[in-house]
Every structure is written in structure tokens, then in C-alpha cells.
Amino acid sequence: xxxxxxxxxxxxxxxxxxxxxxxxxxxxxxxxxxxxxxxxxxxxxxxxxxxxxxxxxxxxxxxxxxxxxxxxxxxxxxxxxxxxxxxxxxxxxxxxxxxxxxxxxxxxxxxxxxxxxxxxxxxxxxxxxxxxxxxxxxxxxxxxxxxxxxxxxxxxxxxxxxxxxxxxxxxxxxxxxxxxxxxxxxxxxxxxxxxxxxxxxxxxxxxxxxxxxxxxxxxxxxxxxxxxxxxxxxxxxxxxxxxxxxxxxxxxxxxxxxxxxxxxxxxxxxxxxxxxxxxxxxxxxxxxxxxx
Amino acid sequence: xxxxxxxxxxxxxxxxxxxxxxxxxxxxxxxxxxxxxxxxxxxxxxxxxxxxxxxxxxxxxxxxxxxxxxxxxxxxxxxxxxxxxxxxxxxxxxxxxxxxxxxxxxxxxxxxxxxxxxxxxxxxxxxxxxxxxxxxxxxxxx
Numbered sequence: 001x002x003x004x005x006x007x008x009x010x011x012x013x014x015x016x017x018x019x020x021x022x023x024x025x026x027x028x029x030x031x032x033x034x035x036x037x038x039x040x041x042x043x044x045x046x047x048x049x050x051x052x053x054x055x056x057x058x059x060x061x062x063x064x065x066x067x068x069x070x071x072x073x074x075x076x077x078x079x080x081x082x083x084x085x086x087x088x089x090x091x092x093x094x095x096x097x098x099x100x101x102x103x104x105x106x107x108x109x110x111x112x113x114x115x116x117x118x119x120x121x122x123x124x125x126x127x128x129x130x131x132x133x134x135x136x137x138x139x140x141x142x143x144x145x146x147x148x149x150x151x152x153x154x155x156x157x158x159x160x161x162x163x164x165x166x167x168x169x170x171x172x173x174x175x176x177x178x179x180x181x182x183x184x185x186x187x188x189x190x191x192x193x194x195x196x197x198x199x200x201x202x203x204x205x206x207x208x209x210x211x212x213x214x215x216x217x218x219x220x221x222x223x224x225x226x227x228x229x230x231x232x233x234x235x236x237x238x239x240x241x242x243x244x245x246x247x248x249x250x251x252x253x254x255x256x257x258x259x260x261x262x263x264x265x266x267x268x269x270x271x272x273x274x275x276x277x278x279x280x281x282x283x284x285x286x287x288x289x290x291x292x
Numbered sequence: 293x294x295x296x297x298x299x300x301x302x303x304x305x306x307x308x309x310x311x312x313x314x315x316x317x318x319x320x321x322x323x324x325x326x327x328x329x330x331x332x333x334x335x336x337x338x339x340x341x342x343x344x345x346x347x348x349x350x351x352x353x354x355x356x357x358x359x360x361x362x363x364x365x366x367x368x369x370x371x372x373x374x375x376x377x378x379x380x381x382x383x384x385x386x387x388x389x390x391x392x393x394x395x396x397x398x399x400x401x402x403x404x405x406x407x408x409x410x411x412x413x414x415x416x417x418x419x420x421x422x423x424x425x426x427x428x429x430x431x432x433x434x
Contacts (some may be wrong), residue, residue: 058404058415059415059416061408062414062415099416117328120324120328121325123321124321124322124324124325124338127314127317127318127321127338128318128336128337128338128341131310131311131314134310134314137317139416140317140416141415141416142313142316142317142320142400142415143400143404143415145317145320145321145324146320146323146393146396146397146400148324149320149323149324149327149389149393152324152327152328153327153389157327157328159328
């Protein structure tokens, strides 16, 4: 059985992103397209997402004009391509608190948000440090923190402490502390709902940007190569990669990095009228293809 | 392009802007703790840090000399400081979230307006984080 339909939804992209920012050590080796995506999980009477993208109203102009981010479209237009409305989304798993992953909270008025408690508490701790430690605040938008306050007041914030199984049937949250950020998490979907699943997927947030992070440059001689940015340690990033790959039975392509453009070469996909890609990983019974 | 006097104003007030943003973030962080049920939030040492940082930023702001080009930015910065000051005052009676949140939101909104009014004021340190590598080869990914 296939319990959930799974889609990777592109909402913006950087056409020419330096490879050195994605794969440790790839200095002066050119650029590649860096798509910005979130994940939609639909089935069992629920619609869930992994991350929600950034708030264009607050950041769009700077990101477009200064950093080359192109083609941003709001969740309502992006999700429409698979027949989903933002208000229908019930559960959202935030892999980490960077503004391009949790900035669009306001667009999902009925969703409950899950985030590692350590991700929030360590950011708060970081804010108490003196100015010379400001690098540790990278990627954090104070406006997002204010939105989190609102979520908590509305009882729509769930602070997770470590791993949590079956947050929805067959969906598990896994802590990856002191890696890309203080309290990153990755999401496992056991798409047959079995305890020892043979149909698992991992949504890794920024714990891997590309498949090179998970299998190196030579597929016949794989190795883990760290991502370009870790607030925690690259050792922890590598050991988390091992955990993620093991949890999908060693099939690296079932670990889904949302910034990986080559998902299109592995799974059915199409380009929408807005020039954004929809990639279809799995279809639950009764769900029609959105890329056919 | 900005004239030399406005450029000097930008340099003069960048630190003030950063400090006000940091105070707003610190207060927001404490509200997250309070909203999540933490009993330590009301007596958190970061509250003292925020008050001290605000005092420094407010003193610096009073010394700033805006040009005509910078007037809108300065007005927003003053408004931000005023609202954040109100938010800080509200903390003296414990962390009553709603009473603090209203001026804090207004203060942060004013900071966002200030950032949009002149170059050189970033809401997020993009260059050191998200998309930074797209502008500065070798910097970091999101």
C-alpha cells in the first residue's frame, strides 16, 4: 500500500549558485541551479508539509535584487498545482528556524507547527550573547520569532523534544542536534505504515543540499561530504547522513534534499505555468497524478 | 546612490539599527519561552541585557544627524525605539505577552520600514546566511 502522496514543490530558485556553498570544499568549481522547495504529504485524511518557505513581503526584494533569487510565488499559487489550498494544511514540520524554511507561517492559518524545542531555546540563548557572536544568529528573522509567539498563544505550536514517532500515522520526526543548526530535524514517512518499513522516504531539510552530500562524487565509491554550512559540527552532519541513508535501506535517492535540482532526473515532474517544478515522489491510492 | 552626508548618517546609525533589532529579537525570544510555558522567562538574565542594549542604542540615536534623504529612515528608527521602549516598560510587571507583543510588533514593523528606506540596513544577515553565496562566492548556503 501507499499511504501518502508526496510532492516536492518549487517556489523560487537561484539560477547560478556557487557549488562551494552547497558541497564542502568545492571552491572555484562553478555554479548550479538551486531550487527553493517545500514538501507536501497528502493522505490518511491529512495534508502535511515539511517547511513553508520565506516571507516574500519581508525579504523578496532584497533576495531578488541582491542575491539573484528568481520566480518566487506564494503558497496559494504553488499548491494550487496539486489541488491543495494553504488553509487545508493541517500539520507542518519545520526542519529548522532559518527564515527561508519557516518564514511563511502566516499563510497557513489552520496548521499546527512542529519544531524541535532545542531549535528555539538555543536561538533564544544565542540572542543573549554579545554582539561579537552575531554570526551564530545567521538566517534568523526576528519577525519569524514574533510569529512563533502567536503560534504558541494560539496553541498551534508543538515543541518536540528529540525524536517522535507517529506524529501522524507512519510519519516520524528525528532530531539532528548541533548539525546545520542547533535543533534541526528530519522527517521520515513510512509510506506502507509498517514499523519496519520497506517504503520509507526521508525529508532532510538542509541536512543535505545535494546528492553529493550523501554519496560523494563517485557513485561507485560513495562517501559523505558535508554541506557548506553547519552551526554545529560537520561530524554530526555526516553521522546524521548515515542515519538517514540507513533508514531508507541504503537507497540514497529516497533521501530528498529540497534544494536538489536533479530530483527531476529521478522522479516524474513537470514545469508549471509559473515556471516552477512539481516533482511527484509517490501517489496514494485514489490520488491522480499531478505531473502526467 | 546617496550623497556623502547621507552615507555618513548610514554608517552612524547602522549599529543603532542592529542593536534595536537585537533587543526586539531578545524580547521576542523571551515571549516564545513565556508562551511555551517557561517559568524562567520573566526573570531571564536576557531581560537585563536587552534593557542595557536598548539604552545604548537610544543614546546613539539621539546623537544621529539625519539629512533630508535620511529623514524617513530616522523617523522610523525613532518610532521603533519608542515602541520597543514601551515593550520593555511592559516587562516590569512580569511577562504579560499581549501587552508586550503589541508595541514590540509595532517597533519591529518600524525597523522593517527603516530598512526599506535606505540601503545598508538588513533585516536578516543575508550575506552570512541564506543566499549569501549567490552574491559572495564561497559564502554559505541557506
